[in-house]
Amino acid sequence: MTYCNNALRVTRWILFLEVSAAIILAASHMIPTEKSELDGWYSEHVKSFNKRDKMKLDSELVAAEENATVIKVRGDGSGDFKTITEAIESVPACNTKRVVIWIGGGVYKEKLKIDRNKPFVTLYGSPNNMPNLTFDGDASKYGTVYSATLTVEADYFTAANLIIENSSPRPDGKRKGEQALAARIWGNKVAIYNCKFIGFQDTLCDDRGLHLYKDCFIQGTVDFIFGGGTSLYLNTQLDVVVDGGLGVIAAHSREQESECSGFSFVHCSITGTGGRNTYLGRAWRPRSRVVFAYTTMADIIHPKGWNDMDNFGYDKTVSFGEYKCSGLGSNFSKRVQYGKQLSDEKVQQFVSLEYLKSDTWLLPPPNHEDLEN
DSSP states (O other), X not given: OHHHHHHHHXXXXXXXXXXXXXXXXXXXXXXXXXXXXXXXXXXXXSOOGGGSOTTTSOHHHHHHHTTOEEEEXXXXXXXXXXXXXXXXXXXXXXXXXXXXXXEOSSEEEOOEEEOTTOOSEXXXXXXXXXXXXXXXXXXXXXXXXXXXSEEEOXXXXXXXXXXXXXXXXXXXXXXXXXXXXXXXXOSSSEEEESOEEEOSTTOEEEOXXXXXXXXXXXXEXXXXXXXXOEEEEESOEEEEEOSSSOEEEEEEOOOOTTOOOEEXXXXXXXXXXXXXXXXXXXXXXXXXXXXXXXXXXXXXXXXTOEXXXXXXXXXXXXXXXXXXXXXXXXXXTTOOTTEEEOOHHHHGGGSBGGGGTGGGTXXXXXXXXXXXX
């Protein structure tokens, strides 16, 4: 009996230590409340590969980063490749090392895809001369999710300093298949830095997996961020370009309560046009989950804030939340009942790097000077 009691005490002590460690880790990863502190905090918590504890990173990621290579794309033919497509094709199937594809300035009209068997690819443009990746595919020709200028199905993908555009014309409500994606991000453990996504309806298909978007710009009209990703948007501008009609920023596709997915917008800004007729999000699926925290909202947000699309019962199951937002569009007095002002406790999971399990995979973008030399 004494042995059993001692064993029980040890088990309880181990559980206590594990829970305490988890609480401490989550607290250390909490995003600061002041936007001015964001970059310093991020640099402290997301260190470069050479400064990381390799034992905490995914083993396959460690092997890939230790054997990284750089290839260059220049439209004038002076690089290793003239097109981005050729550079991606040069990455071997079942790739096991980081391949940084440096892209020179200019316009690249290409429909790009990084297949599932090509993980560890980075597309990198100069922050001072961002390349423009553009194509005009739309749903009428390719189907909605296959219309993207850039499709990423591979894991451990990184992008930095790119303009990713779908140049299809603005939908007029008359043509069938007007949806046109700039990008579809389907791979897991993906980081996007300082990129611009340009489109109208369905600009960014944030499809599935753990995704970070930091310092980005996303433009669109209806559902211009949609999908089932578990995604954290930091310091990202959401630019609504509605011209007299309905606008919707986010349409999340969470189906089951057990799913951990959701869109979390933290220290973002909502800008644009169209009067007060843009919804923060709509109930695309029964358990859609979208949170806005510390976000500045222009006076273009519909007073109700959120839309259940008259789907029966969805108002009881969706998770739509706001936390300490500001600006004229953040007025909560006329919000729908299923749009919640989150408590300090409820918001914690959405304003932490733990939301992305970042310690195992998240790295900053490559150093610009290292690539330019």
